[in-house]
Amino acid sequence: MDNKKLKNLKKQQEYTSYVNQKIPKPNYLKNCIWAFVVGGLICVLGQYINNFLEDKGLSKNEIATATPVILIFLGSFFTGLGVYDKLGKLAGAGSIVPITGYANSIVSPAMEFKREGYIFGVGAKMFILAGPVLVYGIGSSVVIGLIYYFLVL
Amino acid sequence: MATKRMGKQTVKFEKPPSIIGTSSVVGLKEGEGPLREYFDTILTDDLYGEKSWELAESKMLREAVKTAVQKSDFNITDMNYMFSGDLLNQLMSTSFAARDLKIPFFGLYGACSTMAEALSLGAMSIDGGYADNVVAVTSSHFCSAERQYRFPLELGNQRALSAQWTVTGAGAAILSNINTGPKITHITTGKVIDLGIKDVNNMGAAMAPAAMDTIVTHFQDTGFSADSYDLIVTGDLGAIGKEILEELVLDKGYNLNNVYNDCGLLIFDNNVQDTHAGGSGCGCSATVFCGYIYKKLMEKTYNKVLLVSTGALLSTTSAQQGQSIPSIAHAITIINDTV
Amino acid sequence: MDYFRAFIIGGTICVIGQILMDTTKLTPAHILVLFVTSGAVLTALGIYEPIVKFGGAGATVPLPGFGYALAKGAIKYTKEQGILGAFTGGVHGTAGGIAGAIFFGYIMAVIFTPKSKK
DSSP: OHHHHHHHHHHHHHHHHHHHHHSOOOOHHHHHHHHHHHHHHHHHHHHHHHHHHHHTTOOHHHHHHHHHHHHHHHHHHHHHTTOHHHHHHHHTHHHHSBHHHHHHHHHHHHHHGGGGOIIIIIIHHTTTTTHHHHHHHHHHHHHHHHHHHHHTO | OOTTEETTTEEEOSSOOEEEEEEEEEOHHHHTSTTGGGOSEEOSSTTTTSSSHHHHHHHHHHHHHHHHHHHTTOOGGGOOEEEEEOSSGGGHHHHHHHHHHOOOEEEEOOGGGHHHHHHHHHHHHHHTTSOSEEEEEEEEOHHHHHHHHSOOTTOOOOOOTTOOEEOOEEEEEEEESSSOSOEEEEEEOOOOBOOOOOOTTOHHHHHHHHHHHHHHHHHHHHOOOGGGOSEEEESSOHHHHHHHHHHHHHHTTOOOGGGEEEHHHHHSOHHHHTOTTOEESHHHHHHIIIIIIHHHHHTTSOSEEEEEEEEEOOOHHHHHTTOOOOEEEEEEEEEOTTO | OHHHHHHHHHHHHHHHHHHHHHHSSOOHHHHHHHHHHHHHHHHHTTSHHHHHHHHTHHHHSBHHHHHHHHHHHHHHHHHHHTHHHHHHHHHHHTHHHHHHHHHHHHHHHHHOOOOOOO
């Protein structure tokens, strides 16, 4: 029984390495350049919004909240228009990693599951992709707060 | 003692049923592909006037059946059984179409191998004397598959180069004991094969071993080889799976090269349509067979075809639990009588 | 000049994400979780603050910036309110982002419908 299992496992491992050779590799350079440029530009936009709000007299704290909200609105809007997925195809991480991508990951399932109603569709499925970000993000902030309390204070 | 069996997994029919008519309904992208001339209906809107992708897919399936029955000079009420399946949870597309068609209904799940599975069971029911006329039909829809298995349509993610594009299409075939048209002479029913591939972006590699197992078993059971056929076509192994299959089969001592192709590679032009490794889905082998291959059989361009629909039997649950992808392939021999 | 720094830092963080996506089995979801948690941890260790000072929006707009806001909020409120602050701080710091996402997400879902892909 053991012998057969070992043989099977070996066969599977051999097949997996054989298959890995066959998979076409992505154009790493092209992907990285697009990610860099688009990601960089979205951050430049964020910087512009920061500067604009500072000129308008908002405090640093207020800007730290306002800019993400504005960027989230933009990410949501362009997702609604059906444009953000096209950007994502090209830019990859350049559109996924900025906070606009976070908005895209919330709006796209919300739109998609509208057909199943506003409570169980939109409401329940809205965080199907972004939920882990909140769970692990907020979770780690609590851990950090607790560690800070017990170690530093 | 089962008298019609050959070898381990093959059945040879005593009175091979005929495929007397087919119909194919496809979406926009398929309608822009290399086989566009061969499809009966090309949608102008992937929603087909319905409220959801699932209902659109169901309508495609229903219309494919109606048109196929019409083209066969029959009425819906002449159909003794409907063998049908799709990719959706609880076979939503098929069940709702069956409700409207009111044909005695067997629902099937074979993932992308469902067309060959439906044709197999349909043929068995006719040769066994249990039916005069049956309809074998399947469907798939890019949008309904994406939202169930993968990601929301508007998500800005990048698809892997090994990933395939689910075909939006429904294909229906009418089988009958009337003695006209291309005939199903043999079926080889596949076993579930799993060589441990877990990558859901590389279904072709997961399914190739199942296709190899069924094809080689078919050859061994029947004594046929690639030379016995004008065309051996797999359902949706795609570019990577096709290459792997050719090598796996060669390893077993059989050479497929000249006559082998894959429906997923026929239905789209990967370079122009950006479909990466090719088409997939139940509708892939269904529409390519019911549209393109059937016409070629009727024109006598092909006279002996082996259709091998391939299916990946994973679920979203099994993938999230870290399980590998079990796969299956069913083979059907279709021969023009006059040969 | 601060635009140039935002471009460079933001672009670099995105490239790291792209390399992880292209060379490992990590999906975008994994990467987002990794980035937000790393942002929080690096902030707690005092490493991320200098990156924010240098890169501005280049460090706050990408998802590690979200982690930065979470960690900063947690530490600030723990200082001010003790142990309860550990629980309230992170959400306080990112309240706008979370509520904005819910609000705009809902509105866009009401107005718009997903389109099939070409």
